[in-house]
Amino acid sequence: MDFELDDSLDRVDRDVLWDFLSSQAYWSRWRSRDDLERQLAGAWRVVGAYERPGGRMVGFARAFSDGVASAYLADVFTVPEARGHGVGKALVRTVIDEGPGREFRWMLHTDDAHGLYRGFGFAEADQTYMERRPSGSRAQPTAGGVEG
Template identity: 55%
Template sequence: MPDGYTLSDDPARLDLDVVWSLLREAYWGRWRERADVEAAVAGSWRVVGAYAGTEQVGFARAVSDGVDFAYLADVIVAPAHRGRGLGTRIVETMVDGGPGADFRWTLFTRDAHEVYRRFGFTEPGPMAMERPSRRVAVR
């Protein structure tokens, strides 16, 4: 773990003000209203928060059937804490360090492919299909 940071999958520890603040600046989250973020967090199968002391500085969530499939979403680290391996540790904790370690995982990213490849993510094969959101086009 990068020095001075802890990770927790306790949803009660999340600071939704921080989660909202981080996600409203992310290219994939700018369209979401605060209520959307709160509903997404509440409906998630698992969450992981990253903390510097008591301050939340990172976040990720997953949606899953709890049996064999999970979708990784909203992995983000506060700008002042980037470049220290914290995002990698969040992904490792979520994907390999919990109850979904043996699941098939999916995710969407525009710019972090190399981070996810370290955990076995690859471009989808011929069996994968996607129906884009009708609410927003991610740019």
């Protein structure tokens, strides 16, 4: 599969993004489409992968950051038919290693693709990491389906 990467928010196919995140991604089924639009508007960087020829979006990654030292990688995915062609690896590399975030401390939460992320230097957190999770109606399901 031949593809190109583009960091233009205007080019992101919101229908493909919504379809994947609302039906196939364990980490984001709780979001509304309005939530997704707000996340896109507030993103520090987005990168889409687009099939050549044709321009169909086949992958996506989003990051938010303080713009100085820290960033969070989110919503990385490739559509099923694009898997195994290096799309995910190219997306992660572009977001974290190319451009203004290459010197940032990067974080992410994931229940899958650990090998991919380890290849970019990600490691399990140590005792210095803490997290506060929301309760009630905004509680986000974890990978196993248990709300945290």
